[in-house]
Amino acid sequence: MPIEKREIIQVWDAVKKVLKYQLKLPLESVTLEESDGRYLGENVLATHDVPPFDRSPYDGFAIRAEDTAGASRDEPVELNVIDSIGAGHVSEKEIKQNEAVRIMTGAAIPKGANAVIMLELVSEKENNIISISRKVEAGDNISVQGEDTPEGTTILKKGTRIHAGVTAVLATFGYHTVKVFKKPVVGILATGTELLDVDEDLVPGKIRNSNAYMIASQIKKMGGEPQILGKLPDDFDETYAGILKAMEKTDLVITTGGVSVGDFDHLPAIYKKMGADLLFNKIAMRPGSVTSAAVFEGKLLFGLSGNPSACFVGCELFVRPYLLGSLNAQKVHLGAVTSILQKDYPKPNPFTRFVRGRVEWNATAAAASPVGLDKSGSVSSLSEANALIVLPGGTRGWEKGSQVMTLLLDGEGSVWPWDQALKSRS
Numbered sequence: 129m130p131i132e133k134r135e136i137i138q139v140w141d142a143v144k145k146v147l148k149y150q151l152k153l154p155l156e157s158v159t160l161e162e163s164d165g166r167y168l169g170e171n172v173l174a175t176h177d178v179p180p181f182d183r184s185p186y187d188g189f190a191i192r193a194e195d196t197a198g199a200s201r202d203e204p205v206e207l208n209v210i211d212s213i214g215a216g217h218v219s220e221k222e223i224k225q226n227e228a229v230r231i232m233t234g235a236a237i238p239k240g241a242n243a244v245i246m247l248e249l250v251s252e253k254e255n256n257i258i259s260i261s262r263k264v265e266a267g268d269n270i271s272v273q274g275e276d277t278p279e280g281t282t283i284l285k286k287g288t289r290i291h292a293g294v295t296a297v298l299a300t301f302g303y304h305t306v307k308v309f310k311k312p313v314v315g316i317l318a319t320g321t322e323l324l325d326v327d328e329d330l331v332p333g334k335i336r337n338s339n340a341y342m343i344a345s346q347i348k349k350m351g352g353e354p355q356i357l358g359k360l361p362d363d364f365d366e367t368y369a370g371i372l373k374a375m376e377k378t379d380l381v382i383t384t385g386g387v388s389v390g391d392f393d394h395l396p397a398i399y400k401k402m403g404a405d406l407l408f409n410k411i412a413m414r415p416g417s418v419t420s421a422a423v424f425e426g427k428l429l430f431g432l433s434g435n436p437s438a439c440f441v442g443c444e445l446f447v448r449p450y451l452l453g454s455l456n457a458q459k460v461h462l463g464a465v466t467s468i469l470q471k472d473y474p475k476p477n478p479f480t481r482f483v484r485g486r487v488e489w490n491a492t493a494a495a496a497s498p499v500g501l502d503k504s505g506s507v508s509s510l511s512e513a514n515a516l517i518v519l520p521g522g523t524r525g526w527e528k529g530s531q532v533m534t535l536l537l538d539g540e541g542s543v544w545p546w547d548q549a550l551k552s553r554s
């Protein structure tokens with residue numbers, strides 16, 4: 129049978145095709161503790177000023193700055209301490225001329241005071257008298273009500289990923305439950321007659337299914353809920369039925385394997401029989417050139433390569449923006465940083481390569497080194513990689529010292545700054 133000719137598209141065109149689709153995810157309420165790593169389902173407003181009252185940032189004395197107008201080492205001023213308060217207390221007294229209130233960090237500034245002087249800068253005498261030998265300005269050492277966040281500010285945007293700092297803000301405003309997007313349920317199906325379960329012993333010709341677990345981990349990190357739906361042999365009817373069933377009970381389905389041109393690569397024909405709209409099935413990249421995506425009844429179906437490194441890269445480049453876009457995140461792509469290549473990379477580059485690598489930061493620059501066996505079927509390189517080194521196509525290779533774009537596998541992600549860097553050098 130002649131091999132069907134596939135239309136090859138550029139990485140950024142494939143990403144843009146995927147970004148035209150988005151899941152409509154319902155919201156759910158979870159407790160603040162459970163909300164870690166989830167995505168906010170609505171904007172969060174500051175429901176009050178922060179701090180909610182003028183307060184002291186130091187342990188010291190609340191005073192009227194004007195009482196210190198003429199103070200100097202030679203002519204200190206003496207103030208009468210009329211009260212003493214710690215955080216959580218409000219003085220009922222009002223400070224009048226030449227009076228002070230002893231105040232601890234976090235306590236509300238008493239009426240009449242307009243400055244705080246630290247304990248260390250005051251000498252304490254008998255009979256509640258303190259002596260100050262420097263001029264203090266009005267407003268000194270006062271954390272003013274609303275200086276951190278004024279009431280009514282949109283402090284967190286819908287789609288923000290909840291991390292420790294976001295949690296602190298939510299707690300500050302009393303959100304003991306948080307409205308988040310429901311996690312998209314991602315069905316994962318591994319195809320391949322050669323696949324064994326992880327707990328099975330090797331037998332000739334077979335390998336363990338590592339991709340399903342790798343994808344599940346990637347999906348979790350992207351904010352989705354993976355469901356490993358088992359493995360399917362390279363049988364057309366079984367795979368067809370398995371995919372249809374998976375599509376019914378999940379928000380999107382990812383398959384691995386069976387997308388190339390081999391006798392048992394059934395996915396292309398399955399898309400056809402399903403009547404799915406093919407978005408792409410050949411991308412100008414390595415690894416992962418056969419990464420495919422199709423739309424079936426409004427849902428996306430990603431066909432990732434069976435080769436572990438190709439599968440990993442396809443998931444990061446194409447599934448990530450779709451999932452994170454559905455969660456309303458802003459930075460849906462991998463974060464990018466320019467790095468200096470630490471080794472020659474002598475392979476010719478017909479297509480843009482995404483080489484598993486490590487980025488390390490030294491004093492002046494980010495340094496990128498390829499790691500492990502650089503083949504699309506390699507699995508070991510994935511365990512060491514913290515980045516994908518982008519080597520645009522159309523070159524005979526890359527020299528040590530070249531500036532290269534690296535996509536970071538950890539961290540905040542990015543909006544879309546790196547499409548130019550993908551463009552071929554030819």
Ligand SMILES: Nc1nc2c(c(=O)[nH]1)N[C@H]1C(S)=C(S)[C@@H](COP(=O)(O)OP(=O)(O)OC[C@H]3O[C@@H](n4cnc5c(N)ncnc54)[C@H](O)[C@@H]3O)O[C@H]1N2
Nearest residue numbers: 318320336337338339340385386387388393433434435438
């Ligand atoms: N004549 C051609 N052959 C191939 C081409 C081509 O263009 N012409 N493309 C090659 C490239 S590039 C890739 S990538 C692979 C893609 O293959 P498939 O996506 O069809 O995947 P399979 O053939 O099913 O498997 C490939 C490889 O990966 C192993 N595998 C599969 N599933 C898993 C899993 N769940 N866990 C671990 N490893 C898995 C499988 O045993 C194979 O070794 O095609 C090339 N061939």
Ligand code: MOO
Nearest residue numbers: 415416417438504
């Ligand atoms: O899709 Mo393959 O991984 O291009 O090498």
Ligand SMILES: [Mg+2]
Nearest residue numbers: 386388390393
């Ligand atoms: Mg194949």
